[in-house]
Amino acid sequence: METRLRAIPICASKNYFMKSPRLSDTANSASTKEKRLHLERLVSAAAPTPAEINAGSDVVSGLTQTPKSLPPKYFYDDRGSNLFELICQLPEYYLTRTETAILQGCAGAIANLTGPCEIVELGSGSSTKTRILLDAYSQLEYPLHYLPIDISPTILESSACQLLADYPSLQIHGLVSTYELALAKIAPSPLPTRMICFLGSTLGNLNAQECDLFFSQIVGALQPGEYFLLGIDLDKSKDILEPAYDDSQGVTAAFNLNMLRHLNRRYEGNFDLAQFEHWAFYNQEKCQIEMHLKSKKAQKVQLRALNLTVEFAAGETIRSEISRKFNLNNVKEELSQRGLMPVQVWTDPNQWFGLMLCQMSDGNK
DSSP, X not given: OOOOOEEEEOSOOOOOOSOOOOGGGGTTSOOSHHHHEEEEESSOSSSOOHHHHHHTHHHXXXXXXXXXXXXXXXXXXXXXXXXXXXHTTSTTOHHXXXXXXXXXXXXXXXXXXXXXXXXXXXXXXXXXXXXXXXXXXXXXXXXXXXXXXXXXXXXXXXXXXXXXXXXXXXXXXXXXXXXXXXXXXXXXXSSSEEEEEEOTTGGGGSOHHHHHXXXXXXXXXXXXXXXXXXXXXXXXXXXXXXXXXXXXXXXXXXXXXXXXXXXXXXXXXXXXXXXXXXXXXXXXXXXXXXXXXXXXXOEEXXXXXXXXXXXXXXXXXXXXXXXXXXXXHHHHHHHHHTTEEEEEEEEOTTOOEEEEEEEEOGGGO
């Protein structure tokens, strides 16, 4: 069945670049994978360095406050990244298939609006959705430059190598990094413009203060006329939301518990995963899903690399993730106030999910 899209025009996209390079202009680019791929590590997957231990201050502060919490970035070691790819295929997890259907319907319009551009993807994972965009830009014979950013070096390298095999003209500069570090360090685009993609409603993992900081980082990484493509999950019934985060096969539970395994390895911890359980629910007042790790008994846990001992009461939880659900008009207003001007918004027929293309205005640089 054909997916119907609702396109909501906002304003005409400003034409910053009169001449558009074509694919034929880059015909002399290197054809071997080795010459078309550059991977750069901004963070290490090995034992923590002193700098990385300082970065673990978010673990210390999160586990010593009341109530306890941890940043969702600790989900994404290699195992966590693979588990999340499995979550995206679950029948209960509507987000991925809904966003993918929207993107399939509007990728051509996005390519026409932006013209030739470097595609930057935050939290690229397996780059499945990226292929939809690459296909659209290829059909217009635009040069293909892709800058994936992911915390998992294994996932990043494997997906990059597969993309290079499938797109002979593609150039990839991958960053093994957190979003914050990567956005502060990415060089100017080699193409006339750039589009930073933040898909999967990962924005929902940030609280209001973190979201404010993130948008500031996006603004800092964009030049006037460059683009920001944002995917957001829209508010809906808890009967749809809760199963998406507590699936019948237990994959989300394994993903949640893997955070503790990751901390054990990275910070020399002794979390006993069998003594914690997954708990997820929809907080209607705050319009957000909350995922927690609940202690089954009173216990103590050590993270030796952080010189930290944590006590848990029976039933006490660590909040591992929030997933906020959004109102389109509120998000458009917030982005506009920062100079990220909405160009067009696409939704699915149920209005479960929204994809928003914004352009950086001149006045904010």
